[in-house]
Amino acid sequence: MAVCEAGTGETGLTGETEGPSPRALQRLQESTPQGTAGLQLSPERGRLQLQVLLTPLAIAGRRLPQKRLLGRAGAPASKRLCLDSSPQEPAPGPPSTNGVDDLWDVDSDGSDGSEGAEDPVDGNSQLSAYERKRLKNLTENAKFFAALKLHETAAKLQQITTKSQSNITKRAKPKKAKDEMVRRRSMRLQRIDPSGVPMLEVPAQPEAEEYPQVPAGPLPMIPEDEVESSKLAENLLAMWMRISEGKANSSGKYTPDMKRYQDSLSRMVLSEENIKKVVKSRVSSMAIHPSESLLFVAAGDKFGQIGLWNVDCKSEEGAHVFVPHNFLVSCMHFSPFNPAHLLSLSDDTLRCGDVTRAVFDEICRGEDFSSFAFLEDTASTVIVGHWDGKVAVVDRRIPGTSPELSADIGFKRTRTVHVHPVNKQYFLAAGSVDVCIYDVRCLKPTGNKPVSRLKGHTKSVASAYFSPVTGNRVVTVCADDMLRVYDTTSLLLDAAVLSTVRHNNNTGRWLTRFQAVWDPKQEDCFVVGSMARPRQIEVFQDTGKLLHSFSNLDCLGSVCSINVVHPTKNILVGSNSSGRLHVFKE
Known part of the structure; x- marks a missing residue:
């Protein structure tokens, strides 16, 4: 004890x-x-x-x-x-x-x-019964999880995840350029093709090899994809030279009887043989030769190509394509004094195709050209509009490629310029929301004031043109879905609105913007494209009345944004965004 x-x-x-x-x-x-x-x-x-x-x-x-x-x-x-x-x-x-x-x-x-006999903790006799019970539970839980082999399963899953991640190739993030000033350029200047156009006809973005840069200076008049002038191209140029020698008959253009004029419009029809793809891409400008013997049409597209088409030649060789420009051909005119000259304007250059010498001469070189018009009947001087709002006067008789005068008229953007048919010293400029008449004799580098204004536009104006005979009317196409006709009888006063037409002008970015052009044979009637279905081309009177709609359910299935009317014959040519031309004639 x-x-x-x-x-x-x-x-x-x-x-x-x-x-x-x-x-x-x-x-x-x-x-x-x-x-x-x-x-x-x-x-x-x-x-x-x-x-x-x-x-x-x-x-x-x-x-x-x-x-x-x-x-x-x-x-x-x-x-x-x-x-x-x-x-x-x-x-x-x-x-x-x-x-x-x-x-x-x-x-x-x-x-x-x-x-107490199953106590798994040895040597812990100093602990309380609660602590020994807790240790026993921990030991039993550890044995249970060990039986599940969770650690081995987790190791296998981690190994599988590591292998799958090792097979993934991570794309390296591009490094941001520091303090790099990037010049903003529009899609038009970058030559980027918008979607919606068939890829076979219009590549999304042309390669450098497919569209090489056109050099400055004169260019030989050789068709595309041909090293030297072929026999067929020589025949086309010879035909152009031949029809340019004759003078067009300018008598009897105007038809005062509106009923008779409407009947002539109804006789103009479209057939399959008068439809042809002349250029590869969207047509941005057109010109029609004034000859009465043969029908000869020129079309420019967004990639700087110019297509020449002899409509009366029914074979495949009736059209040929030339590349005198690097960018969109925004404006084209046959010279009224010498139809053997075809003047074409692109973003960086104004050229003259002279068929007599088979060469595209360079008249003026610059930046941001938008449109041009002849200041004289001899076509020796032209007024050129710029996308940045300026205008320039170019004299073809002066050697060199610089303009004679550059003037800031205060526009944010100058889309079209047009010269009065009678008083050649006055020209019309259409910009963002501004449409004004200026006197070319008073132009100076800065501080220019218009002699007259055409007010009422709330959005950007696509075009503005004088009536062909007297110039007493001006028709404008605006992005606010309105066609407006102004009275310009007095050029020194602000023009009054004669009529307005509600018209869908929302063409979007894939179509060329509408331009309302006067019929040279009719002082008070103009032609404009339409977004309506079935596809059609509309003719309006200056009062706002719709006179006629050109359509064909079988042959015309696209929007014709750019249209041109023959000066003496009942012929209308409309073009679409795929490079096709449609000819309505009697």
Whole structure:
């Protein structure tokens, strides 16, 4: 039997009392059951110290709790209750009846001996029952997750993910240029082809080998894809030269009888033989030869090509394509004085195709050219408009390729210029929302003021042209879906609006913008393309009345943005965005 002092970790009860007599102590020891408790008398400083030693008794099928019980806080060390936490084999014997088991039941955690026998934590007898239970649960959970082999599965998944990512090729991000000034250029200058046009006919963006840069200076009049002039091209040029020698009959142009004029329009029809693809891309300008013997038409497209078509020649060799420009051909005119000259304007140059010498001469070189018109009947001087709002005067008789005068008229953009048919010193300029009449004699580099204004436009103006005989009318096409006719009888006053026509001018970016042109044979009638279905070309009177619509369900299935009328014959030519020309004639 071991003796436990308070705080030593052994099980025992210790107390102090006044010393009884030795005889009383002997009777107390004799009455204590063997193996249950022991008494020991220790004299100390004249006092007797009673030590009660308790030994746990064995109980069948139950293990005593391994827990230390301490006395209340502040109790003397000699009066604390200490339970032995060290494992001891219980001594065999009958159950105790002296109340010791009742003490253990009060302080135990209620677990039986079988739960304590499966304790997986060895050497942790100092822990409480709750902590030992927690450690047991952690151990069982660890064994369960180990049985699932989660670590091996995660390793396999990571290996598969690493292999799949290694096969992916990441595109390197382009490095941003630092402090690099990029010049903004329009799609027209970059020669980027808009979508919607058949790819076989119009590449999205021509390669440099397919569209080489045209050099400056005179160019030989040789068709495209031909090293030297072929026999067929020579025949075409010879025909052009021959019909240019005769003079057109200008008498009897005007027909005052409107009924008779409408009848002539109804007799003009379109047939399959009068439809031909003359250029490869979208037609941006056209000109018709004034000859009455043969029908000869020129068309310019957005890539600088010029197609010449002898309509009366029914064979495939009736049309040939030339490339005198690098950019869109925005304006074309046969010279009224010498129809053997075909003047064409592109973004950077004004050229004259002289069939007598079989060469395209360079008249003027610059930037942002938009349109031109002849200032004289001899066609020796021209007025040229710029996309940046300026105008320039070019004299063809002066050597060199520089303009004679460049003037800022205050426009943001100059789309078209046109000269008065009678008073040649006045010209009409159409810009963003501005349409004004200027006197060429008063032009100066800056500070130019118009002599008359045509007001009322709310959006950009696509074109503005004087009437062909007197110039007393001006027709404009505006992006606000209106056609307007102005009275320009007095050139020194602001023009008044005579009539307005509601008209769909929303052609978008894939079609050339509409231009309303006067019929040279009729002072008060003009022709304009249409977005209506079935596709048609419309003829209006200056009063706003629709006189006639040219259409053909079998042959005309596209929008004809650019149209031109023969000066003396009942012939109308319309062009579409794929380079095809449609000829309506009697």
